[in-house]
Amino acid sequence: MLADVSVTGRGGLSRRLTRGLVDQAAPGLRWAVAVVLLGVSGLFGGLDTVADPRAETVAAGTPVPGGPWEVTVHEAGVRRELGKLRLQKENDRWLYVIATVRITATESTMPPSDLLVLEGATGLVKPTPAEAALERDGSRLRLLHPEMPERIWFVWEQSGDAPVPTSLTISIEQRTYREDSLGGEWQWMDADEKGDDPPAGRVTVPVKADLTPPSASPSPGAGPSPTAGPSASARPRPSVNPKPSRSPSAGPTQ
Known part of the structure; x- marks a missing residue:
């Protein structure tokens, strides 16, 4: 069983793994398994919480x-x-x-x-x-x-x-x-x-x-300049032009 035991990156035995091994042991052997695991975990730095790598x-x-x-x-x-x-x-x-x-x-x-x-x-x-x-x-x-x-x-x-x-x-x-x-x-x-x-x-x-600073407001007859x-x-159909080099295009709608 101990050959399958992994340890955490910080040198500690996973608490979740420890609980799982103890729970899977026969009722009469759980104390023995717990003692062995505690001894093994002490060699690797104790029962640490496994950090989530994601x-x-x-x-x-x-x-x-x-x-x-x-x-x-x-x-x-x-x-x-x-x-x-x-x-x-x-x-x-x-x-x-x-x-x-x-x-x-x-x-x-x-x-x-x-x-x-x-x-x-x-x-x-x-x-x-x-x-x-x-x-x-x-x-x-x-x-x-x-x-x-x-x-x-x-x-x-x-x-x-x-x-x-x-x-x-x-x-x-x-x-x-x-x-x-x-x-x-x-x-x-x-x-x-x-x-x-x-x-x-x-x-x-x-x-x-x-x-x-924001540019000056255009005259009523002037169209919007691309930025x-x-x-x-105006919702529900705004337009988008993520890059200055591109011309404006129809954009997100709700």
């Missing part, structure tokens, strides 16, 4: 698997203006993260609104993005299809009274394929029924700041 912090450009998807964060930035997107308050600003999302599940999937969570940014109008748009054509994020990666702009509104972050740590949501305890169906769900799962991973990136980033002129 929650490690990685560099930008590193793919992070999260169950039915894989997310690669490329960059983050802050801008006063972002295409035709309209701030709720004039002094607010936009925080954006550009990431590639690849669906690794066998079925098309709509990523959750909290797929990316910003850690290190205060004053967000809401914790989930105000907009999420495909970079290639500006269409609003909807269903993504298996093995068809999309480069996506995720955009949050930040209060103008909050400090401009110099870096962001972005945590990536994960799901586990398991049986629904209510309906009995197998589907991608939170591993913890309470929703207390750790993130699949974290990515820390510097923030590129472009806080030039970089996802844009939302």
